[in-house]
Amino acid sequence: MSETLIKFDNITKHFSSRKGDIVAVKDFSLEIKKGEILTIVGASGCGKTTLLNMVAGFLTPSSGNILLDEQPITKVEPRCGMIFQHYALFPWLSVKKNVEFGPKINGVSKKMRREESAKYIEMVGLKGFEDAYPGELSGGMRQRVALCRVLANKPDILLCDEPFAALDAMTRQIMQQELLRIVNESGQTVLFITHSIDEALILSDKIVVMSVRPGTVKDIYDIELPHPGKVEVQLTDEYLKLKRQIWAMVEEEVKTSMNIVSS
Amino acid sequence: MEGEELGLWRSSVIGAIGLLVFLSLWEILVRTNVIDPFFLPAPTQVIDKAIQMTTAEDAVLLTDIKISATRVLTGFLLSVLVGVPAGLIMGMNPVIRAAINPIISIIRPLPALSWIPLSMLWLGIDEQQKYAIVFMGSFASILVYTTDATMRVDPILRRAAMNLGASPLQILRYVILPGALPDILTGLKVVLAIAWTCVISAEMVGANSGLGFRIWTAKEWSDTGQVLVGMISISATVLVLDILFRGLERVLLPYQNKGLGNK
Ligand SMILES: Nc1ncnc2c1ncn2[C@@H]1O[C@H](COP(=O)(O)OP(=O)(O)O)[C@@H](O)[C@H]1O
Ligand SMILES: [Mg+2]
Numbered sequence: 016m017s018e019t020l021i022k023f024d025n026i027t028k029h030f031s032s033r034k035g036d037i038v039a040v041k042d043f044s045l046e047i048k049k050g051e052i053l054t055i056v057g058a059s060g061c062g063k064t065t066l067l068n069m070v071a072g073f074l075t076p077s078s079g080n081i082l083l084d085e086q087p088i089t090k091v092e093p094r095c096g097m098i099f100q101h102y103a104l105f106p107w108l109s110v111k112k113n114v115e116f117g118p119k120i121n122g123v124s125k126k127m128r129r130e131e132s133a134k135y136i137e138m139v140g141l142k143g144f145e146d147a148y149p150g151e152l153s154g155g156m157r158q159r160v161a162l163c164r165v166l167a168n169k170p171d172i173l174l175c176d177e178p179f180a181a182l183d184a185m186t187r188q189i190m191q192q193e194l195l196r197i198v199n200e201s202g203q204t205v206l207f208i209t210h211s212i213d214e215a216l217i218l219s220d221k222i223v224v225m226s227v228r229p230g231t232v233k234d235i236y237d238i239e240l241p242h243p244g245k246v247e248v249q250l251t252d253e254y255l256k257l258k259r260q261i262w263a264m265v266e267e268e269v270k271t272s273m274n275i276v277s278s
Numbered sequence: 279m280e281g282e283e284l285g286l287w288r289s290s291v292i293g294a295i296g297l298l299v300f301l302s303l304w305e306i307l308v309r310t311n312v313i314d315p316f317f318l319p320a321p322t323q324v325i326d327k328a329i330q331m332t333t334a335e336d337a338v339l340l341t342d343i344k345i346s347a348t349r350v351l352t353g354f355l356l357s358v359l360v361g362v363p364a365g366l367i368m369g370m371n372p373v374i375r376a377a378i379n380p381i382i383s384i385i386r387p388l389p390a391l392s393w394i395p396l397s398m399l400w401l402g403i404d405e406q407q408k409y410a411i412v413f414m415g416s417f418a419s420i421l422v423y424t425t426d427a428t429m430r431v432d433p434i435l436r437r438a439a440m441n442l443g444a445s446p447l448q449i450l451r452y453v454i455l456p457g458a459l460p461d462i463l464t465g466l467k468v469v470l471a472i473a474w475t476c477v478i479s480a481e482m483v484g485a486n487s488g489l490g491f492r493i494w495t496a497k498e499w500s501d502t503g504q505v506l507v508g509m510i511s512i513s514a515t516v517l518v519l520d521i522l523f524r525g526l527e528r529v530l531l532p533y534q535n536k537g538l539g540n541k
Contacts, residue, residue, distance in 0.1 A: 071441055093443035103438040107456045107533050117442035120452070148533040168442050 020172060020204050021047040021070065026079040028065055039065045041229035052198060052205040054215040057225030058272040063208045067176050070206065071097050075243045091128050096170030097152040098178045102157040104149040110136065110160050113143040135163040138197060155186040161168030189208040212261050216240065216254060234264050265277060319503045327503035343511055346477055346488040349405065354414025354473045359418030362462065366454060369428020382418050390415030390476035390495050402486040408477060415476035416469045423465025424458065431457035460534065463527050467520065474516055
């Protein structure tokens, strides 16, 4: 049994707006173990981004605590490195400087920064693009830079909020495999959010299905498909069986959420 | 063809032809006495006048340009030094913004000319008064441009920086400032042209040197040639400063005009 890295302890989050109070997440409890790749799937609007923002410390829970190594997260937490859906790269910095941003902020020497960034840039296959600006890169390349930038900051956990959703299908598949390769190499813990069941099945050790708003844990699946998510996996009986199961679960929720919207 | 860009070379040639036609027409109209040269001297006469004003012992035109340019740049730089930092702070802090905004909306609509009486009472007609006029005419605009530019910096970039461990001060220095810089520079370019109108007005009302003064005294002597030389000098100086400014932009914003987009 490996150690718990992140623990959601009965989290509730509501937002008050002019239209009234919205309960985004309710009584959400979950543990993420060190080295685990855990994926949360759920209908749009069920509170996935809200959860991730609370782990990163951008938002505070209305009640309950999120523990990182048993300590509650109370402020923005650089140990929880975030990969944003729209890359959030600094357009005025070159690839290299983007990757070195975290180490520079944290006082790492110039020489060390250079070595580290070179290592990570090579790792994600962007060698030769060190001096390019984000505006010159394709979506897939930008997301690799974003991944690099977070890895160079050596976080305890990687938070990914639908990071590949904006990419085309082929690039997405390649990025999934790259992520797996890199994560497996480093033993990095990952909390990944997606609304694609295939993506979840390819990447995860564990899949959490969320209910519609207010989001809670509806079901948890331990995935024991052969890693690292080769394309062939998607043709095995186990894969298809799991996909059917999870989809049945999610479908119910999506339908409910559509009724909520239309009524 | 419609709506297509002409390209730099072709549009310059066409522009030059247009200018030449315009000047020739003007020349002919004056030479044939359709226009009385007393009211509007011909281009060649204006050129003669300009040569006379630059080659005379005192080279009065060059001195005037230098004096006016110094006044503009001094007042403008003072405005930048105060306005840009203040705008950054206002853009980042809603409380300060709310406190300062009403004051700015009173000062900003005032034409620089309306500051002349007060400034003359306070400062006489020496250099400080010219700087003050330029300052009052440009400061509020710089502040507003900078505030807006700061507020337009994508909040996700602030989040990304915080997530990488940046302190508020580091965010200001490494995210807000470079993020707002393109829009700030665009604003400064506009305000620099305004600063010129400020100094010319100030020199017309109370000064004994500078382009504004030269134009005004020429009018007293009914020397339309000199008036025109003064006016064209203003255009030329603004044009030169604009070119210099573009060069500055290219140095400060190397990532622009590269690649697909800036996001
Ligand atoms: N800052 C906010 N203010 C008010 N409501 C919010 C805010 N952020 C999110 N919400 C609401 O909370 C719910 C969950 O949002 P979110 O976490 O973004 O969902 P997901 O990422 O699963 O699509 C949504 O109904 C959304 O409208
Ligand atoms: Mg979301």
